[in-house]
Amino acid sequence: MFIEKPYKIALIDDDPLILALMHQVISKEKDVEVLAFQNPQEGLEAIRNQKIRLVFVDINMPQMFGDDLLRECVSMKQGIQVYVVTGTGSLIIVERCFNVGARDVLPKPVHIPDLQAAVREGVQHLDRWNERINRSARKTA
Template sequence: MSKKSILIIDDESEILNLLSRFLSRNPNFSITTYANPVSAISDFERTNYDLVLLDIMMPQMNGLEVLEKLKAKKEDQKVVMMTAYSTLDKVLKSHKEGATNYVMKPFSSLEALEKKVIEVLEQ
């Protein structure tokens, strides 16, 4: 697998730090993080990411709105939604809007998350 660029958008700095540290262990991953979805969207316009990990519940802009903006810019963008608030409604809506997959927070294990990231990147 060639080096893959991953963008993580989550308003919780602890989650960003945890995911960044863990996924950076994999030499095939280049990680960029944003706590502010508006800044992330601006960066997204200038940078090509192989995968976006996107939180659904954020105060500045919810993940479904961010997903819509990302997909408008790059229709085939792979996006994995992250949510602690598992409502079937939001998960179904994120799939309808083009999310590739989703994961639940708290994560069952970081290894399982990494496995899902690799699986989605290989699709």
């Protein structure tokens, strides 16, 4: 399945200041459309319905833990790349997120160059995905 540009990115964090900062930084990247959610349930619904393939999610939110949202994304089997953003320094939580399928875990406070690098990595992954799909389609045509 070909993924159309601009690639949709969901940002999910209950902290409006962090959400605004991440939105401002990521919106400057090319080939992306950024959707921001303070409520993880709303973010998850958008991921399901809008073919979002890149997700940045806070780990500790009152309505839903980020690793639960990560599990939901992985269970959809849609190749969704999830980056977890966390203020906790717990090795157990970081390890759990990687074991569930997180592409990366970024510490808070968010270091802007790390965030930009993660977005670029995610976009490059989706570009490679599309290249493989196109190559396979040409071979079978």
